[in-house]
Amino acid sequence: MTTPVRLRPEIAALPPYRQGKQASPDAFKLSSNENPFEPLPSVVEAVRGAVSLNRYPDASATALRTALATRFAVTVDEVHVGAGSVSLLAQFVLAAASVGDEVVYAWRSFEAYPGLVTVAGATSVQVPLRADGGHDLEAMAAAVTDRTRVVIVCSPNNPTGTTVSTGEFESFMAAVPDDVLVLLDEAYAEFVTDSTAVDGETLTELHPNLVLLRTFSKAYGLAALRVGYAIGASYLLDAARATAIPLAVTEQGAAAALASLDHADELLGRVDRIVLLRDQVRRALIDQGWTVPEAQGNFVWLATGEHTAAAAQVFADHGVVVRPFAGEGVRVTIGEPSSVDKLLHAAQQIVDLTSR
Incomplete structure (x- = not known):
């Protein structure tokens, strides 16, 4: 039997970095905080x-x-x-x-x-x-x-x-x-x-x-x-x-x-559009009953706690891939404007399910 190579135990126990889940062609990938705009x-x-x-x-x-x-x-x-x-x-x-x-x-x-x-x-x-x-x-x-x-x-x-x-x-x-x-x-x-x-x-x-x-x-x-x-x-x-x-x-x-x-001015003009959409999404989520921290990146945070896995699945069922953090919450990137309706419909369903 071959003897396994000796590795540093703390490295062997360390899980490798996992990027945001990839989305199918018909879903929105809102899991990796990517910019939705194509390069200039x-x-x-x-x-x-x-x-x-x-x-x-x-x-x-x-x-x-x-x-x-x-x-x-x-x-x-x-x-x-x-x-x-x-x-x-x-x-x-x-x-x-x-x-x-x-x-x-x-x-x-x-x-x-x-x-x-x-x-x-x-x-x-x-x-x-x-x-x-x-x-x-x-x-x-x-x-x-x-x-x-x-x-x-x-x-x-x-x-x-x-x-x-x-x-x-x-x-x-x-x-x-x-x-x-x-x-x-x-x-x-x-x-x-x-x-x-x-x-x-x-x-x-x-x-x-x-x-x-x-x-x-x-x-x-x-x-x-x-x-x-x-x-x-x-x-x-x-x-x-x-x-x-x-x-x-x-x-x-x-x-x-x-x-x-x-071309920073043109690119940062795109950022302004993302920021506007971010603030609109946050207000809509708060209106649904979510407590959303003051969002200053290109994403919002939903503290779903013990319901995190189920919440991520609801988003996936609506064609939205989010980034779950087990037992804590989900991070949702602000992506294409056309993703917002699906995002908000899923978020409302989660509120309805968890408030029963």
């Missing part, structure tokens, strides 16, 4: 023009980093680009935390966080969300110890959609030691309309231990091309670059991101 023709043309498939891409994505540096009024060395913001999260956690160290984050939040911490060999410290689905930053600051190396703040929070206010975040940063890395995950920043919400791009110069993470996957609709970026102190970004898998950002991805920056 100019972006598609930029991708078609990046055809040197036999050549490696620029490992440092210099042109894209230069454009982002101009956009954020920082130096090129203060910009790091990776294959989506989740890969950047992995790099920073690996750079700062190891065996015996702790990483603090709110829970529930982005489901990749626990796995990233485990892979680094560190220990997760999960701080429960407030009753309104928001981060309890006071409790998170209190959870920081001498073993803490990283704190992750997700605003808007995935999957509840709530934001951290500027005042809350500033008080939090004042309470966290300067030698603890704070990662502000703003993957959905472009969808935020709350003027009190924290905006990381105004804060990295004030807090040398803060790194801002954003992505082209959501608002810019480049999920398939995997491009994210980080803004922060160059020595912190150098540490992340040291842990990165080289050449992870393709020439096509960088070209699409550059073209998207050139």
Whole structure:
């Protein structure tokens, strides 16, 4: 009998990341927070023009980093680009935390966080969300110890959609030691309309231990091309670059991101349409009797608790694929306008079934 290969026990016990369930051709896929709009023709043309498939891409994505540096009024060395913001999260956690160290984050939040911490060999410290689905930053600051190396703040929070206010975040940063890395995950920043919400791009110069993470996957609709970026102190970004898998950002991805920056106004106009629909859907759900957290991403959160599996099935029966979190709730992406009637009909049926 062949002896099994010896693996790290914590990795062997770690379930692999599962993306949102794929939808059949006649159903709406509202499980992965994807942008429903097709890429702009100019972006598609930029991708078609990046055809040197036999050549490696620029490992440092210099042109894209230069454009982002101009956009954020920082130096090129203060910009790091990776294959989506989740890969950047992995790099920073690996750079700062190891065996015996702790990483603090709110829970529930982005489901990749626990796995990233485990892979680094560190220990997760999960701080429960407030009753309104928001981060309890006071409790998170209190959870920081001498073993803490990283704190992750997700605003808007995935999957509840709530934001951290500027005042809350500033008080939090004042309470966290300067030698603890704070990662502000703003993957959905472009969808935020709350003027009190924290905006990381105004804060990295004030807090040398803060790194801002954003992505082209959501608002810019480049999920398939995997491009994210980080803004922060160059020595912190150098540490992340040291842990990165080289050449992870393709020439096509960088070209699409550059073209998207050139046409940002048009793309963000699409975001405005998604935001308008998001707010309409949230109001309709509240009118049905749901308690829906203040939604500031491109999704809404329904706390279905013990009825989560049944609720996900009701949505599926109506041709809507959602993202269930067992025993907690479902996250529903704001997708095509034509999906709204099915979404709301399913949501009403769930209310009717669970109120009997």
